[in-house]
Amino acid sequence: MTAVDQRPAFLAALIEAGLFVPTGVKGVYGRGSQFEAVRFGLDDLITRSAVDERAEVLHFPPVIPRRMLESSEYLRSFPHLAGTIFGFEGSEAAAAEQFELASQHADWSGFQAMSDLVLTPASCYPVYAAVGGRPPLVAGGVTIDPGAAYVFRREPSDDPARLQMFHMRELVRIADPVTAVTWRDAWIDRGQALLADLGLDAAPDVAADPFFGRAGRMLAASQREQQLKVELLVQIAGPEPTAVASFNYHQGYFAHLNGIRLASGGEAHTACLGFGHERIVLALLRVHGLDPATWPATVRDRLRLAA
Amino acid sequence: MTAVDQRPAFLAALIEAGLFVPTGVKGVYGRGSQFEAVRFGLDDLITRSAVDERAEVLHFPPVIPRRMLESSEYLRSFPHLAGTIFGFEGSEAAAAEQFELASQHADWSGFQAMSDLVLTPASCYPVYAAVGGRPPLVAGGVTIDPGAAYVFRREPSDDPARLQMFHMRELVRIADPVTAVTWRDAWIDRGQALLADLGLDAAPDVAADPFFGRAGRMLAASQREQQLKVELLVQIAGPEPTAVASFNYHQGYFAHLNGIRLASGGEAHTACLGFGHERIVLALLRVHGLDPATWPATVRDRLRLAA
Numbered sequence: 001m002t003a004v005d006q007r008p009a010f011l012a013a014l015i016e017a018g019l020f021v022p023t024g025v026k027g028v029y030g031r032g033s034q035f036e037a038v039r040f041g042l043d044d045l046i047t048r049s050a051v052d053e054r055a056e057v058l059h060f061p062p063v064i065p066r067r068m069l070e071s072s073e074y075l076r077s078f079p080h081l082a083g084t085i086f087g088f089e090g091s092e093a094a095a096a097e098q099f100e101l102a103s104q105h106a107d108w109s110g111f112q113a114m115s116d117l118v119l120t121p122a123s124c125y126p127v128y129a130a131v132g133g134r135p136p137l138v139a140g141g142v143t144i145d146p147g148a149a150y151v152f153r154r155e156p157s158d159d160p161a162r163l164q165m166f167h168m169r170e171l172v173r174i175a176d177p178v179t180a181v182t183w184r185d186a187w188i189d190r191g192q193a194l195l196a197d198l199g200l201d202a203a204p205d206v207a208a209d210p211f212f213g214r215a216g217r218m219l220a221a222s223q224r225e226q227q228l229k230v231e232l233l234v235q236i237a238g239p240e241p242t243a244v245a246s247f248n249y250h251q252g253y254f255a256h257l258n259g260i261r262l263a264s265g266g267e268a269h270t271a272c273l274g275f276g277h278e279r280i281v282l283a284l285l286r287v288h289g290l291d292p293a294t295w296p297a298t299v300r301d302r303l304r305l306a307a
Numbered sequence: 308m309t310a311v312d313q314r315p316a317f318l319a320a321l322i323e324a325g326l327f328v329p330t331g332v333k334g335v336y337g338r339g340s341q342f343e344a345v346r347f348g349l350d351d352l353i354t355r356s357a358v359d360e361r362a363e364v365l366h367f368p369p370v371i372p373r374r375m376l377e378s379s380e381y382l383r384s385f386p387h388l389a390g391t392i393f394g395f396e397g398s399e400a401a402a403a404e405q406f407e408l409a410s411q412h413a414d415w416s417g418f419q420a421m422s423d424l425v426l427t428p429a430s431c432y433p434v435y436a437a438v439g440g441r442p443p444l445v446a447g448g449v450t451i452d453p454g455a456a457y458v459f460r461r462e463p464s465d466d467p468a469r470l471q472m473f474h475m476r477e478l479v480r481i482a483d484p485v486t487a488v489t490w491r492d493a494w495i496d497r498g499q500a501l502l503a504d505l506g507l508d509a510a511p512d513v514a515a516d517p518f519f520g521r522a523g524r525m526l527a528a529s530q531r532e533q534q535l536k537v538e539l540l541v542q543i544a545g546p547e548p549t550a551v552a553s554f555n556y557h558q559g560y561f562a563h564l565n566g567i568r569l570a571s572g573g574e575a576h577t578a579c580l581g582f583g584h585e586r587i588v589l590a591l592l593r594v595h596g597l598d599p600a601t602w603p604a605t606v607r608d609r610l611r612l613a614a
Contacts, residue, residue, distance in 0.1 A: 021365065021437050024372045025423050030437055033364035036454075057340035058328065061457055061472035062369055065331045070409040079395045079402040084419050085426065086393050087461045088386045092520040095386040102377040107421075112391050114416035115461065116332055117471070119392065130328050130337055147343075150368055150457065154394045154422065164424070165368035213399040 010237035010286065011160040017290045026156035027164035031278075038281045038292055039167070041303030042198075043148050046169055046275055049194050055145035055171060060126040062150040062165075063117045068129055072257060074121055077211050077219060083119035083152045086112035119152035123170045124254075124272045131174055132258030137268065141175025143183075148277055160282060161242050167277035174260060177251070177269040184249045184271035188230050191245045191273065195232060199299050200244075200283050202232040207243065234283045244279040248272050317544035317593065318467040324597045333463035334471035338585075345588045345599055346474070348610030349505075350455050353476055353582055356501050362452035362478060367433040369457040369472075370424045375436055379564060381428055384518050384526060390426035390459045393419035426459035430477045431561075431579045438481055439565030446571065448482025450490075455584055467589060468549050474584035481567060484558070484576040491556045491578035495537050498552045498580065502539060506606050507590050509539040509551065541590045551586040555579050 014020040021030030031039070063085065069075060075082060088098065088111055098111040120126070123146040131142065148169040155162060173183040188204050195202040207229045208220035223229055228249050233241035248271060254260070255268035262268050288295040292305055300307075321327040328337030338346070370392065376382060382389060395405065395418055405418040427433070430453040438449065455476040462469060480490040495511050502509040514536045515527035530536055535556050540548035555578060561567070562575035569575050595602040599612060607614075 021367075022440075023367070023433055023436070024374060028368060028370060028372070028424065030365050030367045030433060036364050036366050057343050058337050059343050060328075060330070060337045061335060061470075063335060063459070063472055065335070067331060067412060070412055075402075075409050075415075076406045079397075079405060082395060083422065083424075084393045084416075085459075086391045086416075086419075086421070088389065090386075092522075095382075095519060098386060099383045102382050105374065105377055108382075109391075109393075109421035112393075112421065114393070114414075114419065115390065117335065117390075126330055126337060129330070133329075152370070152392075163368075165370055212402060215399075 005239045006237040007159045007161075010282075011158060013290060014160055014282075014285070019285065019290065020160060025164070026158060027162060029160075029163070034292055035281060037305060038284060038303060039277050041305055042275075042277060042280055043169060044304060045194065045302055047145075049190065050145070050171060053143045053145075053171065055143040057145050057147065058127060058130060059147045060120065060123070060149060062120045062152065064120050064126050066114070066116050066118045068125060069118045069121070072125070077209065077216065078121065080212050081153045081155060081210070082121060083154055085115045085117045085119065087115045089113050120149060121153070122151055122274070123147070123149035123168050124172045124274075127172050128174075128254040128258040128260065128270065132260045136261040136263040137174065138263050141173065141179060141262070141268070144172040144174070146170050146172065159238060161236050161238070161279050163278055166279075169275040169277055170272050172270065172272045174255065174268060174270050176262060176264070176266055180269040180271040181249050184230075184247050184273070187273045188232070188247045191232055191247065191275070195234070195244070195280070197298075197302055198280075198284060199287055199296065200234050200280070202234045202244065203241070204230050205233050207231040207246065234279075236279065236283050236286050242279060242283075243276070244283055245273065245275045248274075312546045313544040314466045314468075318465060320597060321467055321589075321592070326592065326597065327467060332471070333465060334469060336467075336470070341599055342588060344612060345591060345610060346584050348612055349582075349584060349587055350476060351611060352501065352609055354452075356497065357452070357478060360450045360452075360478065362450040364452050364454065365434060365437060366454045367427065367430070367456060369427045369459065371427050371433050373421070373423050373425045375432060376425045376428070379432070384516065384523065385428065387519050388460045388462060388517070389428060390461055392422045392424045392426065394422045396420050427456060428460070429458055429581070430454070430456035430475050431479045431581075434479050435481075435561040435565040435567065435577065439567045443568040443570040444481065444575065448480065448486060448569070448575070451479040451481070453477050453479065466545060468543050468545070468586050470585055473586075476582040476584055477579050479577065479579045481562065481575060481577045483569060483571070483573055487576040487578040488556050491537075491554050491580065494580045495539070495554045498539055498554065498582070502541070502551070502587070504605075504609055505587075505591060506594055506603065507541050507551075507587070509541045510548070511537050512540050514538040514550065514553065541586075543586065543590050543593050549586060549590075550583070551590055552580065552582045555581075
């Protein structure tokens with residue numbers, strides 16, 4: 001049995017219901033009040049579910065230093081997804097010329113110069129750099145809650161579950177290798193239970209990131225083989241299930257890159273998890289219907305939606 | 308009496324206390340748990356204060372279509388503050404070359420092409436476009452709550468109150484001219500009272516936007532003369548008071564630009580207000596001290612900070 005691709009119809013229904021508001025660019029939408037009420041409820045549910053982590057809140061804006069991206073492997077692995085920020089540094093005459101071109105929707109890119117900022121590709125990126133600037137970590141390491149930051153992926157699509165900018169609610173664990181991977185593995189079950197309680201049938205699957213090009217296929221195979229990435233998949237509107245959460249073990253990669261050390265002298269490893277806010281809200285809208293007021297009472301209670 | 312510029316010392320103290328976390332770029336900081344607790348409390352206080360507005364929640368990501376910026380006057384008035392988003396669209400060979408240059412922190416800007424997105428300069432920008440796509444507004448118009456969106460201003464600074472990316476909590480009023488301007492004027496008093504209840508002595512002042520260049524000086528003078536922009540100023544750490552909220556009347560500019568119409572046939576006008584989250588939190592930290600646990604009980608109660 002092949003499932004029908006209902007993504008375009010789902011997107012149209014979301015817009016019709018005022019849940020998504022088009023902006024004119026694919027994958028960039030406004031979010032209506034009902035959508036946001038569910039999303040805030042979800043974020044609070046994740047916070048409550050993670051309360052025993054005693055995580056340190058550390059929030060970053062949706063931009064990071066360009067140098068941070070350059071120092072990572074991101075541009076090797078995902079050059080097609082990165083967004084860089086350019087700005088104007090010219091004279092008044094140049095500004096007038098730029099404005100004239102722009103107001104005609106002509107090419108004004110020549111007046112823009114690369115800045116020292118890029119869009120944040122994943123909310124944990126600045127966390128590793130911040131922790132790298134600290135003294136060596138004591139036993140047990142740290143757990144950081146970077147919140148539900150907006151992250152950017154340049155992949156315009158008609159799939160409402162594939163946005164160019166979306167909220168990735170992460171938690172980051174930095175500790176000795178066993179602690180990090182054990183934490184990651186435990187959260188796969190916890191995440192699955194959290195989604196099940198919302199009526200979402202989420203199945204875990206070993207996964208790989210969308211690496212670029214032919215060399216990327218080898219990176220993906222290696223990532224799968226080492227089970228570094230596990231996703232929770234839910235049927236939304238596409239022919240295949242969609243990842244709504246991911247649980248990642250980076251081994252020593254980010255710790256080494258950012259100079260994160262353990263006071264014990266051992267090697268620090270990192271793990272992170274990310275719940276895709278918008279995808280989970282979309283999955284809920286798909287399963288329970290476009291009007292949250294009609295959702296099962298147990299689901300509304302968990303999300304603390306007002307009566 | 309000339310006040311001393313205590314901004315560098317204040318920034319250092321914020322970092323020392325873990326309230327701000329440096330990223331390596333001026334004006335781009337992580338926000339620690341205490342800072343965020345106050346900021347969330349402030350956002351909730353603003354929401355409660357505005358409950359009688361029955362505003363429609365409509366949230367947008369921190370990017371807008373480039374075309375939206377091009378169609379506005381923004382690039383004429385503020386070319387120096389805009390951030391545009393570029394991306395990679397090349398081959399595997401080009402990606403490898405780009406990565407090589409980037410990892411050496413050399414110039415890889417030539418591999419980046421202008422995308423159809425720019426960073427959001429003010430959280431109300433996408434609101435006008437969304438309302439412009441609706442049927443003509445019935446009597447009374449609409450009030451939109453775009454929430455506390457991240458907005459971008461390219462102005463790197465050592466002043467902790469001048470960030471490149473910050474939360475602007477806006478409310479937008481779209482209605483007939485008298486309703487719009489009356490709403491704006493009433494909120495100047497409401498905003499002043501809200502800040503006074505937090506122990507902030509905020510004075511209103513007719514202001515102007517930081518228009519670019521020589522022509523900008525005329526625009527600023529005209530804006531002042533028509534009293535289109537009023538700011539609430541608070542002493543933070545600079546020699547001069549800092550604007551922490553602004554109340555703007557745009558007359559018919561945004562309505563005309565976005566095709567917003569009234570069912571009555573009359574001309575639609577718009578007004579907006581914006582509370583600068585970070586600046587207000589900084590003002591509170593400056594006035595009440597860097598440890599929110601020691602703040603006056605009345606202030607903590609209003610912000611609903613946990614005991």
